[in-house]
Amino acid sequence: MQFRVLLVDDEQDILDLLKYNLEKEGFAVETATNGRLAVQTFQRFQPQLILMDVMMPEMDGMEACREIRDLPSGQEVIIAFLTARNEDYSQMAGFESGGDDYIAKPIKPRILVSKVKAWLKRWEQKTDSAASSNVDTGGLVIDKEKYVVTNNGQVFHLPKKEFELLALLVSAPGRVFTREYILNAVWGNDVIVGDRTIDVHIRKLREKLGEELFKTIKGVGYKFEP
């Protein structure tokens, strides 16, 4: 299998250098010169790895990263940032925008190649074991690591409680969960919240993911049915 790498930088020199070195190693490489183009190219090219400069005209790396992560196909790809050494990467260190790693400029070809190989290795492992941490039921994919839900291609970032409620219901499609049980599972046995709280969260899930997915059994509880 040939791996695909997308390079994004506004300096053509750097793009050429990196591309040359990666292609020499047998990777398929495409390039983009700003964030907006990167998002477009990503959708067509579907790379396993994106190497992206943070500072760019038109749309910066962070923003592009977020946009890509919001695409249904943008969950799996590894995104690594290129940064000037002294650049303030405190912002990205937390990877709030969904970046996985970074590499400091100036970039030495050797180091780049070995890093890329390491990333792609990680990508392979990740997709191997993805089945365990991801639940997939009838077009609805729940990624417990990233706290992200994908429904028929649309990506949702659900708040914690909603996410947990959803994860619970989806864990056994068709099974009815009583209110009592739900309270235990999602809120814990020491927290006391009113019954309406569950309704409201159910409502939000229905709003976001589809009314018909969550069925009410009056006097009993709720169930998820694809």
Add this chain to the structure above:
Amino acid sequence: MQFRVLLVDDEQDILDLLKYNLEKEGFAVETATNGRLAVQTFQRFQPQLILMDVMMPEMDGMEACREIRDLPSGQEVIIAFLTARNEDYSQMAGFESGGDDYIAKPIKPRILVSKVKAWLKRWEQKTDSAASSNVDTGGLVIDKEKYVVTNNGQVFHLPKKEFELLALLVSAPGRVFTREYILNAVWGNDVIVGDRTIDVHIRKLREKLGEELFKTIKGVGYKFEP
């Protein structure tokens, strides 16, 4: 009758705490510190209830649960898991390993005791009526978990009272249930409802599932016959 409870956790502190509180309530308690020991102790001790941590050395809770369920004597016992809240309950919520319920850590003694009592109450009922969660009698399948009735492939979603009445009658096909008994079982001994109420519910069941399935014994009661 004294109930027997088996506690399984790798932390001695927790075992001590739980044991103390349960013994104070009059339960017979034994403990084990990993899954393997739990299975052994179970065979000797034959408890009605097992409280088990999910994460343990040697053999984890899930695996132990499965092994116990595979024993001839492991069908009746109620197995509840101790879990850190927000722990990944996707695996256990589906009860793939045969667990019945769980309680979230940190565990407050009060809550523990009341839960244990509820579980043991359920155990008593369970063995009383041998109410397995699925009943299948002559093309009629009652799935208490999914709260769904299937009759010759057709799926019905019955309201609560109807469902309970049906479940009662079907639990002993051919047996006649007196009106008094039905009132006790479905409505509870404190609720007062007129006699016509039962008729009406029977009517609805006949309408939905077939006239001939529910036979009236005048002056006595009703029975279900496939």
Add this chain to the structure above:
DNA sequence: TATTTCGTTAATATTGTCTTAACCCTGAAA
């Protein structure tokens, strides 16, 4: 600090379920 997002609740609306009243039917005893 300013701002936004979350979680919860209160108040109200809405829905499905349960119960009942009123009346009908049947068979057996008077």
Add this chain to the structure above:
DNA sequence: TTTCAGGGTTAAGACAATATTAACGAAATA
């Protein structure tokens, strides 16, 4: 044949459970 007891049937209304909306404080975020 009447009468009566037990059950059958129907639809209306009572009732309880859930839905919905907005609003508030708390928490996270900028």
